[in-house]
Amino acid sequence: MGKILVLAEKPSVGRDIAKVLKSNVNKGAYIEGNKYVITWALGHLVGLQDPESYDEKYKTWSMETLPMLPKNMKLSVLKKTSKQFYEVKKLLNRNDIDEIVIATDAGREGELVARWIIEKAGVRKPIKRLWISSQTDKAILDGFKNLKSGSEYENLYKAAVCRAEADWIVGLNATRALTCKYNAQLSAGRVQSPTLAMIVNREEEIKNFKPKKFYTIKAKGSNITLEWVNKDNNLRIFDEDYANKIINKVQGHDGKIVSIVESPKKKFSPALYDLTELQRDANKIWGYSAKQTLSIMQRLYENHKILTYPRTDSRYISTDIVSTIPDRLKAISIGEYRMAASEILKKKINGNKSFVDNSKVSDHHAIIPTEQKPNLSNLSSEERHIYDLVVKRFLSVLMPPFEYIQTNIKADINGESFIAKGKVVKSKGWKSLYDKDYSEDDSNEDGVREQTLPKLNEKDIIKINKIEMNTGETKPPSRFNEGTLLSAMENPQKYVNVNKEAAKTLNETGGLGTVATRADIIEKLFNSFVIEKRGKEIVPTSKGKQLIDLVPNELKSPLLTAKWEKKLDEISKGKHNPNDFIKEMKNYAIALVEAVKGDNSKFIHDNKTGKKCPNCGKYLLEVKGKNGVMNVCQDRECGYRESVSRTTNARCPECKKKLEVRGQGEGKIYVCTGANCNFREKASQFEKRFDKKGKVDKREVNNIMKKMKKEAEDFNNNPFAALLNKDFNK
Structure with a gap:
């Protein structure tokens, strides 16, 4: 047999x-x-x-x-x-x-x-x-x-081939056309170009933003603060004279309670995690990049086997998973999760529509714990952080809602309206899993601060001790960080001006790229030096801004790639002909090349250093990557590159901040990245410091060196690395 x-x-x-x-x-x-x-x-x-x-x-x-x-x-x-x-x-x-x-x-x-x-x-x-x-x-x-029959996945294979061929046909032609036309390493593609366009547009909005001054008025009693609102419930006044008029009108008057409305409110847990939502939270809470979160998740899924498949775009589970929930709860009944898991296990588990919905699960359900008991001591701190997020979210959807009484007070001071809001927690519900004290002062969506309110009745008179006017300025939209950029890639219709029909298409197709590719696209943009990081914020480089000016308009539109994603999805379901799709891609590539050929724009290297390339004599360009700064030759044919400085994983012996390594050969030094620390030491000296302590630390130095080498390799990864490397690195 x-x-x-x-x-x-x-x-x-x-x-x-x-x-x-x-x-x-x-x-x-x-x-x-x-x-x-x-x-x-x-x-x-x-x-x-x-x-x-x-x-x-x-x-x-x-x-x-x-x-x-x-x-x-x-x-x-x-x-x-x-x-x-x-x-x-x-x-x-x-x-x-x-x-x-x-x-x-x-x-x-x-x-x-x-x-x-x-x-x-x-x-x-x-x-x-x-x-x-x-x-x-x-x-x-x-x-x-x-086991399923292979024929059931024939269309999925066809869609995968179409995706790969489309990226080749569009990406390589666009990249070569731009690179040849402007003799600069310019990379374009059906997902990376619209993503970069959103970052560049956001920067333009910030640059062109003109702040407007506004005024707010508060009336302070002995145990309550009231805030002035207009008839549309807005707190902000944009006319100083008008603000002063109100101050003069209410000064010296007491307030009278007009109404008190108490409403019981329930807040249910957010939906389970899909990959994008997990990457967003990990970036917001721990500062992890999208790529980093995916690789941590991959380890938890593959090596530790304690979480389910990471590359999912669903935030629901299917009905067949409901019967496995008790086993999953038993597996996580350890440490800080034990109490919550045991409580849930005491009652009957109902798979309600808030987290169980077959129609919202395509290839894979949401990320949840498996039935395997974890050994938490085997997890690195990064793995522990991601595991913690997933487990708490899983427990959250099975727990009762957060319940509170919302109190809204309206008062009148000499004919002007003032309001105050407060909240009394009845039951913490799922929020008891989280450390934060949810009864704390909090700002509502309308900007009114939550406060602990005294016991009041309608028609009560409030003695006003002080009226104060505060000034503020409208703020520009904030720059993207990796978390918010993922949101924008998932829902570009919220960030780009498109008509209703286009917004609907974008909404249905799940935006730019897929959960599996978004992290790689962001890395690609960093590695081709069109974006860089300032703190957590992502900003386009001069190269990125110029590239977006040079890329043909249609390729920058999120709508185009969203339509393509929709067709790929239809191919995977047998509803669209793969040959028609590829024909469309080829026609598009012809139009793209013609558009680049006919453009009369210029590309200027404004990041030239005073140093010449040792290979070809042209001036080197200084570029910033995620891990440091390097010089690269401006000539694509030459491809020379050298490191200027790189942040390493070695720690400063004085302040424990990460060290940066600068220079080459004999002149190589370690410099502390801490703002108030002046530690710097020759590399040869720094490595001796480890040698004195014996073998273990020698090994540690080797590990640091290996890690730095790997970082250097990652840093050098170009978009389309395999296909373009030969040409970039001649």
């Missing part, structure tokens, strides 16, 4: 599957058992061919050869991981292998990883699909009992 080949996405998952399937003969590139042979990719082993593979003329970047539109796109084995590909190919073609089980990540990209390998290996064997949302032994076992 033949064997079944299981193809996982990476070695760690392959090992987990092998353990569950009781296959234990480790052959290095695969693990074999009596019935199963388990092997793995290392992410993508196969990709779309480089332009030059189609025609010699594409080796030279020039406008004359554009647009590049190969009749049929071909696949090539990625050099970096070719060894593993040929091992997997050998296994796929083994005579005793009768069937293939695709066990890569259960999503569009995971489908592509496996199918491209199978296609490139030229194998025609029956395919089954393992589709699971958590990596626990139980989930893997259940998944193998319920």
Whole structure:
């Protein structure tokens, strides 16, 4: 009897599957058992061919050869991981292998990883699909009992191919056209360009913003503060004379209570986490980048197996998960979660519409804990933070609402209206999970401060001790940080002026990119030096602003890429023809190249240093990445780059802030990034400081050095790295 080949996405998952399937003969590139042979990719082993593979003329970047539109796109084995590909190919073609089980990540990209390998290996064997949302032994076992036919995912594969080909056709043609026209490393694409456009537009809004002065008036009694409002309930007055008139009118008068309205209110927990919402909260609370949160989540899902599949865009669970909730609660009945979990387990669990809705779950449900008991001491502090967010949100939706009495008071002072608001907490409900004291003073949406109110009745007279006028200024819109940029990518219609119909399309298609790609797009923008960070804020560089001026208008519109995402979704459901989609992409690429050719704009390098490139003699450009500053050659053909300074993970011995490493070779020094610390030391001296303490610290230095090397590599990752590197780094 033949064997079944299981193809996982990476070695760690392959090992987990092998353990569950009781296959234990480790052959290095695969693990074999009596019935199963388990092997793995290392992410993508196969990709779309480089332009030059189609025609010699594409080796030279020039406008004359554009647009590049190969009749049929071909696949090539990625050099970096070719060894593993040929091992997997050998296994796929083994005579005793009768069937293939695709066990890569259960999503569009995971489908592509496996199918491209199978296609490139030229194998025609029956395919089954393992589709699971958590990596626990139980989930893997259940998944193998319920394998799906590969044909069910044929359309998902077609959509994945269309996505990859669209990015090649649009991205490479746009990038080459802009780069050749302006002889600068300019990268464009169907998701990165509209995302960058939103950042540049926001910067323009801030630059052109003219603050307006406004005035607010408060009347203070002995134990209550009343705030003046106009007939539309606005607190702000934009005319100083009018504000002074009101002050004169109410000065020296007491207030009279006109009405007191007490309303019981209930506030339910926010919905469960999808990836974008989790990335937003992790950025807001802990300052983690979108990419960082995804990789922490991946570890919690894959290595620790205590959270479910991360790349999900749903904030609901399906009805079949409801019966597993008690087991998930038992698993998290530890430490600070024990009390809340035990309380929920005492009662019947009802899967109400607020978190259970099949119609709102496509490929994967919301991120929730698995049935596996965690060992919290095995988690790093980052993993603990993300795990904590997910567990508390999961408990929240199962807990009673936060209940309070909202009191709104209206008063009259000599014919002018004043108001006060207060809140009395009846039951903390789900908010008891969180440390914050929710009865604290708080500002309502209308800007009125919450306060603890005295016991009052209608027609009571309030003695006013003081009337005060405060001034303020309207504020410009705030810059994006990674959290708010994710929101803007998810709902661009809230950030870009579009008509109602366009807003509806954007809303339906889930915005720019997908949950799986947004973090990479943001990284791409940092790595091509079109945006940089100031503190937590994201600002466009001069290169980014100029690039947006040069990119053809349609490519900057979020509507275009949203329409494409919608079509990709329809292809995955069998409702749209993939060939029509690719034809549309090719026509679009032709128009794009023509638009760039016909443009008469200029690109100016305004970040030139006084230092010349050692290779070609042109002036180097100073660019900022996420981890520091580097000089790069302005000539695309040359591609020389050198580090100027980089923030490392080494800590200052005096103030414990991170150290920056500057300079090269003998002149290399460590400098403290702390504002009030003057620590600086030669690198050779700094490393000796560790040597004195013995072996352990030597190892620590090595780790720091390794980490710095990895940071340097990450820093050098260009958009379309594999395809563009050859040309950027000649």
